[in-house]
Amino acid sequence: MEQANADMILQTQNSSALFSRLTCVGLTSYKIEGARFPHWFLGNVHTLESLIVEVSHFKEIFQDKGEISEKTHTQIKNLSLNELPKLQHICEEGSQIDPVLEFLECLLVRSCSSLSNLMPSSVTLNHLTKLEVMKCDRLKYLITTHTARSLGNLTMLKIEDCSSLEEIITGVENVDIAFISLQILKLECLPSLVKFCSSKCFMKFPLLEEVTVRECPRMKIFSTGNTSTPILQKVKIAENDEEWVWKANLNDTIYNMFEVKIGFGSFKHLKLSDYPELKEMWYGQLQHNTFRSLKYLVVHKCDFLSDVLFHPNLLEVLMNLEELDVEECNSLEAVFDLKGEFVKEIVVQNYSQLKKLKLSNLPKLKHVWKEDPHYTMRFQNLSYVSVVECESLISLFPLSVGRDMMQLQSLRVSKCEIQEIVAEEEGIDEIVQFMFPHLTSITLDCLTQLKAFFVGVHSLQCKSLKTIILSGCPKIELFKAETLRHQESFRNDEQNISTYQPLFVIEEEVLTSVESTPRFSPRLKELKLWQLHKLKYICKEGFQMDPFLHFIESIDVYQCSSLIKLVPSSVTFSYMTYLEVTSCNGLKNLITHSTAKSLVKLITMKITMCNWLEDIVNGKEDETNEISFCSLQ
8 A cells, every 4th residue: 555545544443343354464655754654553453464564764663652552463474674765673672562573474674774673682583484684784783692592483594685784693692592493594695794693602403404605705604603504515605506515514614615715706796895805816816717607896996906907817707797897996007908828728708798887087097908909808798888087098999899899888988088989000091990880879078188089090880879968078070071982082191091080970972862871870869069169060051961960859059159050051850859059159040940940849948148149040031931839838
């Protein structure tokens, strides 16, 4: 039930008669600030067995205000709490909630990021058979020894993705704790977990047969006290059943996993800064498949790094990695350096699975790839690339990488000193073709030295491109019309070989007859031009831009002080919905009469701080057709 419906139903008079057969209640979307759980209805629903609370802002579930009688007949067996980001307590310490929770058989707690403790220390859970806790990042421990001793019926315990959890059981020492029914124990993705139990207690697990310890790298031993697991013969270290370890007993097995770092083999996500002890292994000779499962690597503020992140010894790791996020590593001069003797020993196919690459605030970074990887490794799966605040970087991609990126969807480069996106390679005397059939978005921002996408003669084809954001790039030209024959002649003209091309070269043959040349059918939908102080034209008068601009839906031009004309007089904007022009003092007229007539879908027009603008619409009037901004709001 959502809040409005729940309040109406639960406050109905004679609710105990109305709910005489109700066994399950679900409450969702109580998102108002200070939302208070309607715990008072529990005394009226004597048949209630299952309670589900999710996607709400409750700070507490059960409150001990004398409103829940100790004689209540409510016997909740199943309690599920999911996505309650402000929940601090299920009930506060000292609350007399035994009548409500005494009969719990199943407790599921997920995504309660503010939960500081699971239960009051005095709670007993004699009937509990299943306990799952996931994504509760404030928990330091799970239960006390007092509560643990009551868990004689517990058959499954699963704890996962709780980043601050240091121990499962805490409390008094020198007591026996017997999980006489526990069969399955899963501890997964717990980066702070040190021990299952820190107290010197004798722990018995007579039926324990399945244990998973995955991505718990801080776990040195299982328990401080003695532990009995008579039928346990293996500890799984991955999600599949085939990967497991065992050495004498549970404590020795966990210790062995920590010492030889075998546990890192199951990591899918790794934040390298959390494990400075990996430095020696990272730059040494890795054991085979040490990071075999790694998909997502975060490298933030890693002071122990050398000048290169990926040396050839990490080639196998890189082949499986899908996302790489590197930020604020002051010593880093290159991300990849993949050439060396070690590479010759790799017999597997060298294809990287890397899809997302994010580089940010790396002041000494000179190269993403120190050398062109050529056939050492191909990066054909790159789909998202973002590079921000790397002031020592001159170029982004080596030529072979630039040619391989057929899956590229988004490219963002901001606040760097790069002169070209793809580095020129010596000995290239041909027109280099870059084809990005899936590229939808290009953002180039505050690149004061950028002169070209590629300084050699090239063609750039992006048939799916929807958004271009070009801001603070004074040295690069956006569009230029040029014949293919003229481009071909560059190869025999050494003086022109280094001539910087604009970002996009549009072949005139294509523009004059779009239907007869289907290989170029751009559908640009959004165009942003910011702080291009030398820009005079988006394209000059007489340049047939209709095929290129026809599908544009949004134009935003900001601080282009030299802009003389927005678009040629013949351009039509049949799909335009948004037009904004700000601080363009070179403009005297905005659009022509014929262009204005095409703006039937225009919803928003903002023209501000254009001091010399005389007319919004200018040109020869057509008396037979009026201008109708029928959608303008």
